[in-house]
Amino acid sequence: MKKACVFIFLLFFLAASIAAGILTGGTPIAPEMIFDALIHPGGQGTMHTLLWELRLPRILMAALVGAALAQSGVIFQAILRNPLAEPYTLGVSGGGALGATISIMCGISGIPMVLFCFAGCIISISLVLGVASVKNFTNSMLILTGVIMSFLFSSIVMFIFAVATSRDVYASVLWFMGSLAAPDSGSIRIMLFLVAPLMLILWGFAKDLNVLSLGDEKTYHLGIDAKKAKTALLIAASLIAGACVAAAGVIGFIGLMIPHLMRKAVGADHHWLLPSSMLAGAGFLIICDSLSQTLIRPLELPVGVITGMAGGVFFLLYLIRVKPTEVM
């Protein structure tokens, strides 16, 4: 009963955050004008373009990225059984950053850049899983390989920075900060046609996640092929994270914080945990993005600044209040 209440609350939260996202943005617009442009989707004019080509795609992007990162975080925490696990634990962000840096150095932009970046993510995932497979995918092996890969990739990025022109370095650093602004069609397509279906499919694996989160030994007794299930789920969760990185850069904290909060709210059953994390992540990132646009308007903050600060403070308070045994 409590779970259902939380779920309904989260639906309202998402709806409210979308409304807030539509009503606030980079430039103030009167609500009646927004409403007018909203109910005439085929219309013309500045207001129309502003809403339909800038504001709504941005909200869609924030919702998808937020949901995807939160879900990916849930899966990583369940499989790796580590409270600090998050979507970037297996080095996805490092690979993505390297892909983005190389494409900036080569003057590639737009959709090819998104693909390049995604390729970087996939390469780093394959490397981590390949190395970890030698040691039978034990959790410590996975986490350590992920950390090592992140270091390796960031060193390569630093190496490129050392010999690149300042203009390219600057463009790369901007990319690292993450941005949901004016998403290009490539990013939106990846999120809509690759990530959204994958997220729904992964919901169906809630039972496997419940079992896997008990640990390898119990999984064995319950008759699930732990290695197979683990690999498949890790690949899926990393792909989701990689797509987010390719589409919006590295946005931190959502994939770490939302799963913890939701586990507190709806419990550790992944049938509830996965969808509520998606809803909460989507709503949270939309609100953070609105804040990033409005706090020092007309200037814009990197959205990672908001997720990091809001999330960090919130998460600290939560950790202080919660009993040590309940953290994971």
Add this chain to the structure above:
Amino acid sequence: MGITCLGEDSVYRFTCDVHYLYDIVWERKNMLRALLIALCGAMLWSPGNLAALESSPHRIISLAPSLTREIYDLGAGDLLVGVTLYRPEAARSKEIVGTLTKLNFEKIFSLKPDLVLASKDSNTKTDIEKLMALGLNVVVFEGCTSLSCICDEFERLGSLLGKEHESEEILHEVRQKIAHIGSSIKGRKPVKVFWQMGATPLVSISDASFAGEYIRLAGCENIFADAPASYPRINIEEVIARNPDVIITVAEMESDSVQALWSTMDDISAVKNRRVYSLNADLVCQPTPRMFAKGFELVVKSLYPGVL
């Protein structure tokens, strides 16, 4: 060529001709390829240029501080409706459309500009493409590393804004000033210069940077002119080994702390002869014609004391 008259001889000649043609094409393959790439590049990179010439713009947004300054130099400040946060004093009253790191796309779009000016130095390709995708008329200027490039781009800006006369006047004045400085240092012994951009880490400039042009024009030698990066990180031992006659430091850093950094390095002739200078970054790092002339004057004063 008629097929009926093709004897064996003419077939041979024909094939030779084809081979010859083929050779010509093959030889010029790289040239053709470069031409093709340049053409594609030109088409992709500045589709706004042609459109902008049709009528002179009335609502301009400048996305680079140097462009904003140039627009004011040309007397077209009243056409500006939006600028970035770091702007010259004159543009205080204009709407702000973002910082150098983040553009507010909604704001830019809602100002309904008929011309958006961007620079390859200040704006990322991704941002520029996003603005173009919104149907805005975006014109992109080069990030210049030479005086002639700065002047050419200034001239382009002038004709874009219908201020050809003003741009010509300013360029004339700037060229005269630089020629005057050049003639006053003629015959002086060139010195070896270490141009320091930052202290931790120690960063210098190569010939591929904007400030490298000052040293070149002054007839002096930049000790890191051949560095592979335009802003290379330098090992201090290498500075000692190359033994510059003059050290010019550029930044907002305290000149005392710079002097302290070098004060123990008596082996460097610049330190021995007390020729370590600090220049204000705002005065020597702005790629506009007028600022270049001012910066050049400052640099020459440090390189050849007592000349100007």
